Amino acid sequence: MDLQKEMLQLNVNNAIKGSVKTSLKDILGQLTKDRLNFIAANCALSGRSKLKKQELVDALCDRITSVSKLYSAFLTAEPQEWDLVNRLLKVPYIQDNAVYADAYLFLMDKGLIFSFLEGDKLFFVMPEEVKAAYNMLDKNAFQKQRNANQLVLRYMEAAANLYGIIPMTKLIAIINDQNGINITEEKLLDIRLSVSDKVLTWDIQRGFLFSDSLDGEDLDDYEAFLESVKDKPYYIPAKEELLLYADIDYFEKTPQLEALKTYIMQELGKVEKLAEALVDDIQLACAMEEPLSVIMEEFDQRKIRLNKKQLKEVTPLIINVHNHTRMWSNRGFTPDELSPKPARNSNVVQFPAASAKIGRNEPCPCGSGKKHKKCCL
Numbered sequence: 001m002d003l004q005k006e007m008l009q010l011n012v013n014n015a016i017k018g019s020v021k022t023s024l025k026d027i028l029g030q031l032t033k034d035r036l037n038f039i040a041a042n043c044a045l046s047g048r049s050k051l052k053k054q055e056l057v058d059a060l061c062d063r064i065t066s067v068s069k070l071y072s073a074f075l076t077a078e079p080q081e082w083d084l085v086n087r088l089l090k091v092p093y094i095q096d097n098a099v100y101a102d103a104y105l106f107l108m109d110k111g112l113i114f115s116f117l118e119g120d121k122l123f124f125v126m127p128e129e130v131k132a133a134y135n136m137l138d139k140n141a142f143q144k145q146r147n148a149n150q151l152v153l154r155y156m157e158a159a160a161n162l163y164g165i166i167p168m169t170k171l172i173a174i175i176n177d178q179n180g181i182n183i184t185e186e187k188l189l190d191i192r193l194s195v196s197d198k199v200l201t202w203d204i205q206r207g208f209l210f211s212d213s214l215d216g217e218d219l220d221d222y223e224a225f226l227e228s229v230k231d232k233p234y235y236i237p238a239k240e241e242l243l244l245y246a247d248i249d250y251f252e253k254t255p256q257l258e259a260l261k262t263y264i265m266q267e268l269g270k271v272e273k274l275a276e277a278l279v280d281d282i283q284l285a286c287a288m289e290e291p292l293s294v295i296m297e298e299f300d301q302r303k304i305r306l307n308k309k310q311l312k313e314v315t316p317l318i319i320n321v322h323n324h325t326r327m328w329s330n331r332g333f334t335p336d337e338l339s340p341k342p343a344r345n346s347n348v349v350q351f352p353a354a355s356a357k358i359g360r361n362e363p364c365p366c367g368s369g370k371k372h373k374k375c376c377l
Helices: 003-014 024-030 033-042 053-064 067-075 079-089 105-109 128-134 139-163 168-179 185-194 219-229 239-244 255-266 272-287 292-301 308-323
Strands: 114-118 121-125 165-167 202-205 208-211
Touching: 003 114, 024 053, 024 128, 033 053, 033 105, 053 067, 053 128, 067 128, 067 139, 079 105, 079 121, 139 165, 139 168, 139 185, 139 202, 139 208, 139 239, 165 168, 165 219, 168 185, 168 208, 168 239, 185 202, 208 219, 255 272, 255 308, 272 292, 272 308, 292 308
Parallel strands: none
Antiparallel strands: 114 121, 165 208, 202 208
């Protein structure tokens, strides 16, 4: 099933079957007791298990339309969620089969947005009572607070993606320096607490922010890593560039990556789409500091068989990519930036034999001048 079909099926599964309703009480009255309890749990409604269905509907209406609860939920809405909120605030409902679930699931779980399926059409609704509660907010003060919180959250995401792990004191210094403000660690922790019911790719423990992509579950697992980077400086780009790393898929499109892509297209005869996917995966493997043997498996997985000449040509291109890739172990710097003249063969590791097919006594393709059996083999 392709992504488009999966998205549509997820939307259908989440939708109320039948005609569109815009009243919160009417909508909640259509839901099963299980779904009402699910929303009640997400709204932290106490005593919900003892309530009959109609009592639960009434209690949820009061809870969902609480101005303070609405304020908190909308304050933490992510950009795609906030875009949908703004669309729905202007109209009774929207008809759109192409809305991605990550734009509404969090808000739906809070009872702030609902979807309906009529025939093969999906409709999204923000109940009238929710809109009325939103209109009671001080819009200017709310938007100012939301902008400030979202900026800090973007810095947290960017720092986790660029550095892997960073002391909160260092992150605070970067935020304050780049924005001319004086935010405190207490404020950052408050913002972290405000998104505790969201799925995050990072966490904060004992004064450190760290990515959940690190190979561990808590700060104790990273003591060796912290020791290994303690004397290295931080790569701190300008604000606009730094915040690009808030997108977990972002990475710099370096000339070295472009050179590798060009080689794959011109010398291996691969179409641009495949070449881009291969280069993207190689970049990620380099960022994760995978050995060269693992990186070369990216070719094997795509059934690209390299002869000795191609292997000798592509290896230095990959090493160049590696040396110009930003890494957590270098606190965001590339190996080339920290070591302008790296030792020869310092980043080369074993090729998988099935891919290399290089004789033990042949020159090593890494260019060291040594025989393969005394070098990368």
